[in-house]
Amino acid sequence: MHDMPLPERSALKLAVIGTGYVGLVSGACLAEAGHHVICVDQVPAKIEKLRAGLIPIYEPGLDEVVHRNAAAGRLGFTTNIAEAVSGADIVMIAVGTPTRKLDGNADLQYVFAASRDIARALSHPAVIVTKSTVPAGTGMEIKRIIARENPTLDFDIASNPEFLREGNALSDFMKPDRIVVGTETERARAMMEALYRPFTAQGFELISTDIVSAELIKYAANTFLATKVSFINEMADICEKVGGNISDISRGMGSDKRIGRAFLQPGPGYGGSCFPKDTLAMVHIGEKALSPATIVEAVIAVNRARPHRMVAKVVAAAGGDVRGKTVALLGLTFKPETDDVRDSVAVLVAEQLAGQGALVRAYDPQGMDHARELLGEAVDYAPSMDAALDRADLCVLATEWREFAERPLADYKRLLRTPMIVDFRNVFVPAEVAKAGLGYLSIGRAGVPAPELLPA
Template sequence: MKVVMIGAGYVGLVSGACFSEFGVEVACVDKDANRIRELTEGRIPIYEPGLEDLVRDNGKAGRLTFSTDLASAMVGAEAVFIAVGTPSRRGDGHADMSYVFQAAREIAASLDGYTVIVTKSTVPVGTGRRVSEIIRDIRPDAEFDVVSNPEFLREGSAINDFMRPDRIVIGAETERARAVMRRLYRPLYLIETPMVFTGLETSELIKYAANSFLATKITFINEIADLCEKVGADVHDVARGIGLDGRIGRKFLHPGPGYGGSCFPKDTLALVRTAQEADAPLRIIETVVASNDARKAAMVGRVLSACGGNVRGKAIAVLGLTFKPNTDDMRDSPSLMILPRLLEQGAKVRAFDPEGMNEARKLMPEVEYCGSAEEAMAGADCLLLLTEWNEFRALDPRRIKAILGKPVVVDLRNVYNPAEMRGAGLTYTSIGRPNGHPTEPA
């Protein structure tokens, strides 16, 4: 079986590599000639654990190839996946569908025989219908079906999510298209992965609804954390107490500086806009979007408070820049809101991240980037932990105290034990735990 993946970015590259691991012949097509050259030479333009080995091994086996020529790649393909970006459109928050619709036009020009056209990108309800109309207008004689097959990949664990998913969602309206998709996902069917077959609109909405619900859980526990600080409760015990209820579940109940990344911010906003246009406003999700934006901004106040109300001329050591560990993705990371505001307040920001600094430099060139956590902390007036990379978890509180210029730590991921940090002589600020704020100036 042969398939084409249009878009060699995060979703397209991971999906293409994983399909090739199933034994499928996969051609990844992208207009970015530099990216295709890098991939052909075995260089991976994104950081995702295990992806480099997967691409290299399947490339050597001849199952995974890269090209800028869609027409030649589509020869003999039974399915063509659209896995291009759908970023938030400037001004109104709608998903920008220009790349998806352009891909549809190019597919239409290259169709030869029955083909299943699959939207893998996260797209608003109604996109599948529009893709079908575009192709039918260009090629009224073509034999094809449009299918929705949303991805549910978490950055940092995407390969495992693809190989051992909770479910596969397929929106298809003909048995012929469903048969192609069943054959493609047969290895997952054999391990009894639930297959949800539904209509186009339902499949498209499932993806947005899932991400918006998870974003709601994050926002909920963040607001509960704020309440915990006011009443002297511990948010981690609250999260455990409610998470053990099977109806709620334990995941996505960890407090922090707000959600970021390539999915939750744009998907919640796009769902809000879709609902408003359909005259069925989603008030809960609207509040989630507003609360999350406000939370990122509020984190600056925690740093100011820990530093005695003023950071002018003070060195702030920042550990972690990406929106989560095990990725180099900086999209909508809380650091992009927090660090510029600290700089505006006159702080000197020194940062270290194991994988995200190349991307961060493009977005925040005024930050000083360091080669290690210790270099960032050396002589600093405050340590700010923004991303919970494992190597930061292992830092010794006594060592932190010895390296810092002033013993002030603001932990926005609750990585450290408050008693141990205070026992080492550190003024420690965390989220949603008793005495989470400093009780006296540093």
């Protein structure tokens, strides 16, 4: 093997394969750190938009970082992979790994296709890094594919999983809790340390592991967080049966430093692009290794039941039947500050309520177009929060957008035909809702009957 010396310059040259959520955020942030990055995608329309400064995803602050680094010449976009990898020190794979319907495992076809393309386009020594979330052993398979496609190529492989929260991705990348890098050679480790030197120089921790450990860290972290979500939701269900306030329980648990407050907010269940597919993939990894991930299986089962429980809560608030009733659904994305509706419980609830005969009138600040792709014309799409609430029989608060949480309760009372809110996110304080003259059902807390539904 030939030497692959670290460049004397502090800035490295990177090619990032894939301009989806992970690829675009990673490429833009690494350019912001001073490196020279070219992002490549096979979809010409996507690249044309990015070159024109149009960002295909909603992520607070991302447009500013992309525009600034493109203007500075540190960030470029192309459909030509040979152009992207030319002279690159590091080639980063950041394509999608969706769930396979057949077995619940991560679908690696895009990762392997990118590996073949890289092998054919690359003609000089480089480190090929997997940024996509992939099951244990994927790195070794990538190594075999590249060696088979280009037997004379001198290359190293590495795993560098992402830990980005939608809505907080820029902060998560630029001020990370940790940076995980898995390598099998010293020169790959040295190159990855050089890549992240702008971060470690500020005191952020880089954890160096073997490749399989790095691949598993991402799954272990996400499945543990999903476990916290399902656990607190089960506790909320118990509160609704035996009494108790889940908000107090969450606070009491989270004050224990060994447990922590994060991911102990009860709600409609987890969704989005990571937790659903990563928990399923973790179960598949365990099955394949003949070491079942039984706790994770239970986490998935609890989460799968959440949409049905949420629908039952709405039906109860409507007096036992939603047929012919107008339901104002506030929120369609799986969380605020994103336009992502993948595996969003709000979308599933909208679909089920419409199927039971409700007239669902939905509004979301960012997720309307994506939700329409999933729901079609099953629901009405309101142009504003006020339009959604206007003369509705009840309101379902499904996503805790600031616009909804900061709106005075008096406005809800004024706009709704029947003053009733079903709050999947425990945004409001029950006593304050009651004082405003509204009925209220939340998660794991005592309800407030709607005044108009109380017996005379």
